Amino acid sequence: MKNETPHKINWENISSYLNGEMNKEDKAAFKKLIDSNPEYAKIVAASEKDLNWVEEVMHIRKQYNTNNAWNKVCKQISDRNSGNSIYLNANSIVRFAAMIVVVIGLGLISNTIYNKHLTTYQTFISQVHDSNKSIVLADGSTVTLNGKAKLVYPGKFEASARIVSLEGEAFFDITKNPNKAFIIAVKGAEIKVLGTSFNVIAKDDKIEVLVESGKVQFSEIDNNKESVMLEKGDFAILKENSLNKTLMNDDNYLSWKTKKMVFRGMQLKNVAKVIERTYHVSVQFESDDIARENINTTFDQDPLKDVLDRLCMSLNLSYEKKGQTIIFKKGS
Structure with a gap:
């Protein structure tokens, strides 16, 4: 599901921050909000640019002085008309017209400048039973979401960094750009890469990162700022x-994306956990004895039905499917 993201922005706080009116504690808290929320960070950055845009508009305004415009028009009218009554009647009309022209011109210029720098954020949310839902970002990077994941991203990367935010699980394949880092903001942490x-x-309760290729900087931002x-x-x-950094020894960690599963002397109750994560179902057992059965087999992008049929054939079991729930039973 993809939609435009509405934002509730505290403009008073942004104004205080940009004008240097915040105390030390409030400024630290506001910076933490920016670091953990790429949407807010973009809006703050855009607001900072607005200060420059105001100066630009004021400069343009000086170039379009209403008095100068009025004097030029009046002179032309005076040259063409000898009667004072005509001049006096034209006075207020022309001055008003000149002001309207200037105001409309400034409005068009300001609107053009603002729209040029406006960034639209979009949200993609994968459904509960979805996996392998991919999004291609503006820089060519691909993000594949697991079920119940949420990605917030800009329609166009304009700043010095490519920033998105994530809730849930996703696989990132990032287009290399040594001049513009790719940053994933998550609750309490930040993942920064150039291409990987x-x-x-x-x-x-946790954030996990597994690297398939390239290099990734994984940083904690709330307390000790470890990296x-x-x-x-x-x-x-x-x-x-x-x-904590370690090596991944779970052959099935990416099974949700690859649909490849490897079971080496694994108990069926642990096999069930992999199946649940890969196919977004719930697995139950008629008895504890069934849950302790051992399995040695592999699967490569097999449909769920084929996986269940092979497991039951190997262990002389049967299964019942109720909606998204699978129940393993003794063979009949």
């Missing part, structure tokens, strides 16, 4: 203000 591919899970550099195969998790 990686997976991100951003939830309330780690991740390369291919590296995995890092931020949880309870603790940022």
Whole structure:
């Protein structure tokens, strides 16, 4: 689902921040809001530009002085008419007309300047049972969302950095641009790259990053401001203000995207977790004995039905499907 994103902006705070009227504590809190919210950061940056636009418009206004415009018109009228009554009647009319021309001109100029710099943000939300929903961004980067993920991004990248925000899970394949970093803002953290591919899970209790290629800088921004550099195969998790880097040893971590699953002597209850994440279903067992059955097999982009049929055939089981719930039972 894609839609334009409405914003509730506190313009008083933005004005205080740009004019240097905030105290130290309020300024630190406002900077934290900007760092964690790319939409707000863009709006603040655009507001800062507005200060320059006002100066530009005022400069243009000086060039279109109403008195000068009036005097020129009056002189032409005076040259063509000898009667004072005509001149006096024309006085107020022409002055008013000249002012209208100037005001309309300034309005058109201001509107053109504003629209030129206006950035539209869009929101893409994947549905509960969706996966592999991809978006191609303005720079050619591709973002693939897992179910219930939310991506906020600009229609055009104009600033010195390419900034988006994410809630949920997504796989990023970023177009290289050494002059403009790509930044994913998530709650309490920031992922910064120049060109690479990686997976991100951003939830309330944790943030995970797995790098498939290239290099990624993963930074915690709320407290200790820790940062780690991740390369291919590296995995890092931020949880309870603790940022840890390790290696990923889960063969099925990206199964939701690749639909490839590898099970080596794995209990069926753990196989079920992979199936749930890959196909967005819920798996239950008729008994604990069934849940402890071991599986050795692989799947490569198989439909859910084929996966379930093969598992049941291998273990002499059956299954019942109720909506999005799968129940494994003893074979009949």
